[in-house]
Amino acid sequence: MTTLAPTIARPSVDPERWPDVARVPPRAKSAVAAAVTRSIFRRAVRRLPLRVDMPDGVRLGGAAMDPAAPTMQIHDPSRLMRRIGTSGLIGFGESYQAGEWDSDDLAGLIAAFASGIDALVPAPLKRMRSAYLARQPRADRPDPHNSRTNVERHYDLSNEMFAQFLDPTMSYSSALFERADEDMVTAQHRKIDRMLDQAGVRVGSRVLEIGTGWGELALRAAQRGARVDTITLSSEQHGWAEQKIAGAGLSDLVSVRLQDYREVRGEYDAVLSVEMVEAVGLDFLGTYFASIEGTLAPGGRAVIQAITMPHARVEETRDGYTWIHKYIFPGGALPSTRMLDDAAGEHGLRCVDDFAIGDSYAETLRRWANSFADATETLEALGFDEVFRRMWTFYLRYSEGGFRSGYLDVHQLTYTRENA
Known part of the structure; x- marks a missing residue:
């Protein structure tokens, strides 16, 4: 039987101080990007030495059964995938700021992601990313x-x-x-x-x-x-x-x-x-x-x-x-x-x-x-x-x-x- 995760108290986000943390891409405009991101994310974490706990009780990751593995607790997968799908790793960080995911070993989790960074994004999408990701402001x-x-x-x-x-x-x-x-x-x-x-x-x-x-x-x-x-x-x-x-x-x-x-x-x-x-x-x-x-x-x-x-x-x-x-x-x-x-x-x-x-x-x-x-x-x-x-x-x-x-x-x- 699937056990639902408890509701997580998230930080209060001041939209004037943190406009892009408060703003989540609308579902209608980010649905395709979120779907592609979700597929890439699930495939990538299967090869990495980490554990991902979803709010519905599903557990993912190459170390899903290892209680000692660094763990990513995703509280709101829809928002996380929409953010990553539209703004890449900027969205990944903003999602953390917004409290949409957490980790019991954040440094270990990042190290695990970094160990497989070359395989996280398929080569065709790497070539395309300059077309949709932000450039450094002048x-x-x-x-x-x-x-x-x-x-x-x-x-x-x-x-x-x-x-x-x-x-x-x-x-x-x-x-x-x-x-x-x-x-x-x-x-x-x-x-x-x-x-x-x-x-x-x-x-x-x-x-x-x-x-x-x-x-x-x-x-x-x-x-x-x-x-x-x-x-x-x-x-x-x-x-x-x-x-x-x-x-x-x-x-x-x-x-x-x-x-x-x-x-x-x-x-x-x-x-x-x-x-x-x-x-x-x-x-x-x-x-x-x-x-x-x-x-x-x-x-x-x-x-x-x-x-x-x-x-x-x-x-x-x-x-x-x-x-x-x-x-x-x-x-x-x-x-x-x-x-x-x-x-x-x-x-x-x-x-x-x-x-x-x-x-x-x-x-x-x-x-x-x-x-x-x-x-x-x-x-x-x-x-x-x-x-x-x-x-x-x-x-x-x-x-x-x-x-x-x-x-x-x-x-x-x-x-x-x-x-x-």
Whole structure:
């Protein structure tokens, strides 16, 4: 006998704040797309190591009988399929925001989907998707006119919000773990110190940091006796970093500037940049490396930490507009290591060290997501409604799943001049 699932309380969606989460494609206009999506979805999950529980009690998936498998609980399959059918993975994420499906292991579920991503959509539909899926808005293109707005839409949300899930260093990038049980501050400092060591930062070094974050790398470099210029487009991060540096008594060694990387002039012994290249955009990788090369002193070193995707996937999706673009990182793009090396090489830079730390990012994101979940009451008091909290939960767990599956990776890359 089939047992109906209990009614699930869904978040209240403010249509003015979340118009596309509140808006579901009408049945009449999305019936064919939903039917095709339903067929593809059912066929795909049969081959994946996950479980899908439908509201009528039907259980699907390649691990349907495995109680330990990551599970997707679908509360409203009609709405989910209509959203995916009309807007692809944007609809998949918006459906989660709307509470139309849940998971007991969201990161594991995403990792399972990512493990079979090449087979999820038939080849003929992949070729057609550019005709019906959204394109990146011109206003999001990370050129000199839009970059500051793009940064503000993410990093200027609220320092208090970020403080709820980041560690005390306020480092918003992958840590570097040696053991699973060590604390985040130790792992974050290990990441930073390795970059400083690779760049040869010591007493008297002239250091440029592209992308300040909340100031921990600049602080750590100054504690070595280096003189640091660090740049950001986020006014929230700028203010926080200045206060942090002043509180440590190092303002005479660190200058925090509101400045675009394209505007930097000067000569530096070391140039460092932590997970900022993702905001540059694929079309501007050459500009980014030209800025690094143009400021790097003879014999100097540049070290960047970059989130990457496999080259074939970058090429396949480079013109796409995703849920991450729409709700988290407008204008962002993940490069491949091949693209980074090619762009660097065109501007006289050679990679002399490539250190991958993807497993550490999976652990970093797991801890962030857990801390974010633990801060529900505080986040609500700060004015972040349930749809926002589900959005960030999806983003953090989605990213964790990407690193767990190997679909995403992160590299510390050290560059010198070709003629060094």
